[in-house]
Amino acid sequence: MVSFKFIHAADLHLDSQFKGISGLSDNIRAYLRESTFASLERLTELAVRERADFMVISGDVYDAKDASLQAQLRFREALDRLGEHGIGVYVIHGNHDPLDGPRMGTSPKEHVHVFGPEFERVVAYRRQDRRPAAVIGGISYPTAKVTENTSRYFERSKDSSLFHIALLHANVDGDPAHETYSPCTRSDLNAAGYHYWALGHIHKRQILQENPHIVYPGNIQGRSIRETGAKGCYAVQVDEEGNVGLRFHELDTVRWFREELAIGGLESEESFHQMVEARLEAIRRERPGEMSIVRLTVIGRGRLHDRLEEGMAEELLHAFRRQAVQAAEGPGGFRGLVWIESFEIRSGPWIDREALLQEDSFLGELLRYGKRAGQDERIRSELFRGALQPLAANGELRRLLAETGEEERMGWLRRAEEMAVMLLADLGPETEGDKESDAH
Known part of the structure; x- marks a missing residue:
């Protein structure tokens, strides 16, 4: 077995619309829509910088079955750049971008392999010397809804000397927050004998198991308040003994936050205003060069609860959004911009x-x-x-x-x-x- 490095990404959702966010100016909305493409560029740059031998993408390259022309062109540009550096790309399609979706016609690229609706295996090579590095097995969704356990089709090749990687877009162990497409269990995956399961579909980054590795990298760009925290991909290093080292890389250009504000002890509207400003500034310091979106949940009991319910929260929301719009139009642009998605009032009136x-x-x-x-x-x-x-x-x-x-x-x-x-x-x-x- 030879040592090699690959990038594991999934759920790119290119050209996602970011629906349900109110109050945005046209330039902020355009910036949000561009964010998935910006994360794709970061993904490409990472693969080049890390001198990866190849990249695997585990489904949902596009956000919709009828992928926009812009999304298809931008993805093709990224593939071309990876090809210029000798980096192979192995892709499966998931429930958002199944194979039966309309696509523009393109010539096959030698360094890109898109898996079809039937399980298949291919050999991936190390970039610098073209030595066989891994067997990659995969299967794409032929249609948007695949409800059978497709992990059962995965078989090892007869060449046991190579590292085996499986590409699967699936809900493992029944995550209740996602549709049960291609449902399977960790026991199913263990039985197949693969060394690394490169999963997609679940947008929360998680390593379900080691030896064999069963890994969700999450999506590369959060798109709603349900997708908080850092988003990106894994760089995976495999040594001569088949040992796996994982390193997560952040790729998101817009990050989502949930923050709590406790009103106990606050006596004035000005004190609450200052608390909000301090929390926004803390987020800004954490990500000074990027845009952030935050939902502020008001908790506790205090004398300000009634004022918040009577409209103070809505007035502050408009005021802070107006400041954000002005900042986005200024020389700093979107660097350090913090947008309040909403105030969620979970507080109560003051009691002794x-x-x-x-x-x-x-x-x-x-x-x-x-x-x-x-x-x-x-x-x-x-x-x-x-x-x-x-x-x-x-x-x-x-x-x-x-x-x-x-x-x-x-x-x-x-x-x-x-x-x-x-x-x-x-x-x-x-x-x-x-x-x-x-x-x-």
């Missing part, structure tokens, strides 16, 4: 929590129990075991619950307390009028 803790009431006892659970791990474990038991019957949910940490579970406890307060705090004693109404 300490007074409630002293009350001889159901809510008071509930809060006292929550406080004890927060301080005593034994009580907390018993509480979670009982509360989460109904979910344990589902295998996927059971796995997700097993992966949650103590900090996340403490967050659940705090949110449950807050919900209890919101539901029960206003249930005061009955007035004489209430009694008379009930009597009638």
Whole structure:
């Protein structure tokens, strides 16, 4: 086995429309639409800079079955540049860009292999000396909806001396956030005997398993608030013994964030305005050369809650967006631009929590129990075991619950307390009028 390096990318979704974002100026909307192409350029530059032997793209090159002409031309330009540097490209198509979608006619490129609707294997070569490096197996979606387990078609070649890579666009182990196209399990993939499963379809970057490696690189550019955090691809180094080293590379030019703003203790609109400005500046410092989009979730209880509900949040949203539009038109352009996608109000009116803790009431006892659970791990474990038991019957949910940490579970406890307060705090004693109404 020879050592080699390849790039694993997936879900390019070229020319995505970024629908559902309001208030954008024309130039900001154009910049967003260009972002998937900018990430494609970064992907190409990375492969050249890393001196990769080849690249694999695991489906959804385009965002729609009827891919735009611009998307097809830009992708062809990227392929041409990779070919100029001797970098082979191996592509499968997924549910967004199935093979039956209309495409412009192009001449076959010697360094590019697009897998068809039936499983096939090809040999990839090391760039510098053309020595065989890996066997690549793959299968593309013939139509948009593939509901059978296509991983069962993957077979190893007879040449066991080569590293085996599988390209598959699939939902492994039933991720509930994505359509169950080409559903399969890790057991199915392990049984095929491949060394590396180059997956696509799930936009969240994750290494499901090592030895063999089962890897989702995620998409190269986030396109909605559901796709927060860094987006990019993996550079994969394989040594002479078949050991795999993974290194993630960021490619996104626009990044999505979710941030929480706690209003407890804030007394004025100006203090909230300053809190928002500080949070936007923190994001700007994190990504000074790029654009960011953030959803700000307001939490906690405070005197400002009613003002936010009455329209203050909407007024601030318009003000900050107006500033962003002006900044985008200035000399700095989109460098460090932070756009507020929305304010999500999950806060509540101010209450005297300490007074409630002293009350001889159901809510008071509930809060006292929550406080004890927060301080005593034994009580907390018993509480979670009982509360989460109904979910344990589902295998996927059971796995997700097993992966949650103590900090996340403490967050659940705090949110449950807050919900209890919101539901029960206003249930005061009955007035004489209430009694008379009930009597009638």
